[in-house]
Amino acid sequence: MLEVDGIHTYYGQSHILFEVSLSLEKGEIVGLLGRNGAGKTTTMKSICGMLHPRKGRLVFEGEEVTGEKPYQLVRRGICYVPDDRRVFADLTVDDNLDIVYRRTGEWSRDRVYEVFPPLKEIPGRRAGFLSGGEKAMLAVGRALMSGPKLLLLDEPTEGLAPLIVRSLEEQILRLKDAGISILLSEQNLKSSLALIDRAYIIDNGRICYRGTVKELENNEEIRKMHLML
């Protein structure tokens, strides 16, 4: 479904990603694991069009999409949920959902509220005043409104209380059941173990390991070297 083929991404002069390749099939949850600053967010931003790789290709559903802008990729079905959420603080919860471009009629505000019931209680609250957990839900809900085929979730559970993490993870699994593919970044294996089917490990801007969760669990050396334990 998604094919990232040897991309090199720069921030100005500094070379951040080196020859990053990864792929994702329909209905999969794939982990992108790595330490802080390893290149997870840069990889995600390169896929969603916020950053444009200088070299390499992106192919989505058989079509080359390299160099397209974020809004064009959203219209193809790729939607990014940033690690810092970036909800529209001035707008209410309802408005955050309403302004999203809707690719299909599949998702509505009511359906998002069904997935994240706590949001249903506060439709008129400004997003800037939400709790961390509510912001995380709103950020994912906002992405869902666009009717994504592929969600890029950048550390969705970062900074949340364990109870909220669990409920968010449950919802992420429900999204998978609904047929949405997910690329999920996390700093450690443990927090994503329940969710992902297989994983890539990224370190210093390079993919240094790829494999199933089982293989990764058994390979302590790799985990120690590249992940936070």
Next chain:
Amino acid sequence: MASLADLFSSGTLSQFLVGLSRTTILFIVSSGLTLILGVLRIPNLAHGSLYMIGAFLAYSVIHFLGDGTAAFWAALVIAPLVVAALGFLLERGFFSYLYEREHLMLLLLTFSFTLIIGDLVKLVWGAEYRSVTVPRVFQGSAEVFGLPLPYYNLFLLLIGPFIAVFLWLVVNKTKMGKIARAAAVDSEMVSAVGINVGWVFAFTFVLGCFLAGLGGALIAPMVNITLGMDHSLIMEAFLIVIMGGLGNIWGALLGSLIFGLTQSLGILVWPQFGIVFPYLAVVAVLVVRPKGLLRSTW
């Protein structure tokens, strides 16, 4: 200096109302400026030039249609629309390619536009003064608390709140307004939820230019329409916008009120130096609140 008793005389009130009506123009123009500044982050020096074009266009339309009241109404619609169309061309033709650039570059570009537009206006309308007579329906004065207030000032007093409500509705109740507010803070994320931000920017710029043109058309019957009217206004509009908080429409309203009223009341207090008061007010506001009175989107 006037004595204290004079300050509370009947003249104060009428001066206050005339000042308030001038505030309307300042508000209309500076709300457009602040809208563009807030959402597109363009410090548009050419905003005053668009206001000047609005005034000249109003003059031309009124003369072309034969000076009647109907001609005035037509000018009030046509002039802002033409200015808005011009804004659309500027945005699509120049600014849409330059959003990534730093503000200084944009500032220089808009400055060059003020020079070019100034010369173009001179080419089209010439260097002489132009004037428009107050349309017949607005000739004469109304009695307000026993004082004469020209009908045209009264009309401006009424149109100010109307524009404020209109802007409030556009910004808070329409989808485009909501998107523009989101884009003012985080345009990249707006793009990342599937919205073509370019069109949001174009819409906002066009709306801002429309307001500049409307301000120009509204002031036409009150002043000599002349080259250079852009310079004095853009200075005032920028001060108002800075005083109110960059990008905040209500800040523009507040700033216009402070600017317009200190000016008209200052004249009463100390006629020779009346013009100084609004600038003193700006200094006072910025000393107390360096980022402006209301929350800036910057």
